[in-house]
Amino acid sequence: MVNPSGSSGMRDPDVTIRRILKVNHAGEFGAIRIYGAQILMARRLFPDIVPALEEMREDEIDHCRLFREAMPARRAKPCRVMAFWSLGGFVLGILTALGGRDMIWICTEAVESTVHRHLEDQLAFLKERDPKLHVLIATIQEQELAHLRKAEESQKKRGLSHALLLPIVGALTDLMIWLSTWGDSSWMRAEMARAGKE
Numbered sequence: 001m002v003n004p005s006g007s008s009g010m011r012d013p014d015v016t017i018r019r020i021l022k023v024n025h026a027g028e029f030g031a032i033r034i035y036g037a038q039i040l041m042a043r044r045l046f047p048d049i050v051p052a053l054e055e056m057r058e059d060e061i062d063h064c065r066l067f068r069e070a071m072p073a074r075r076a077k078p079c080r081v082m083a084f085w086s087l088g089g090f091v092l093g094i095l096t097a098l099g100g101r102d103m104i105w106i107c108t109e110a111v112e113s114t115v116h117r118h119l120e121d122q123l124a125f126l127k128e129r130d131p132k133l134h135v136l137i138a139t140i141q142e143q144e145l146a147h148l149r150k151a152e153e154s155q156k157k158r159g160l161s162h163a164l165l166l167p168i169v170g171a172l173t174d175l176m177i178w179l180s181t182w183g184d185s186s187w188m189r190a191e192m193a194r195a196g197k198e
């Protein structure tokens, strides 16, 4: 699985696999922090949605652990800017919770649908190259889809805030992924799209 000569070159699949693990692990950590901040606020403001948020946070904790455990065999290391993900997630969670209960769900919808798109690219790339990781990500993706569905169902109405916030949070999530991979997510996306078509 690991190519000993493979630490150089953007096209080395092992490098891409390490970057996938790194960004997914960091992203799950960010998600834990988003839900954590929202739970903190929701306990005071909208206690009825706390159990649903806690359940999703539990899933993210699981995902984060699973990605961490998949790292050593692939010589991957956690993201160097985890504090950045931590703070970004926490601030996003607090701000959306202040905006009201629908904002919480719009945030979840935006993050989970952006994540879903990245996972789709990854699955296409990994299918032949790392079947074990492919299975792991496919399983996790099912749970992320359940989060997405829950967020969609929970919104009372979809007005202006949905139209405005969805693309903003989606773009922020993309930006976080882009920054934490030092811009590599762009070429990864192109690479994975190309690999998917092969």
Ligand SMILES: [Fe+2]
Binding pocket: 028, 031, 059, 060, 063, 140, 144
């Ligand atoms: Fe997750």
Ligand SMILES: [Fe+2]
Binding pocket: 031, 056, 060, 112, 143, 144, 147
């Ligand atoms: Fe999720």
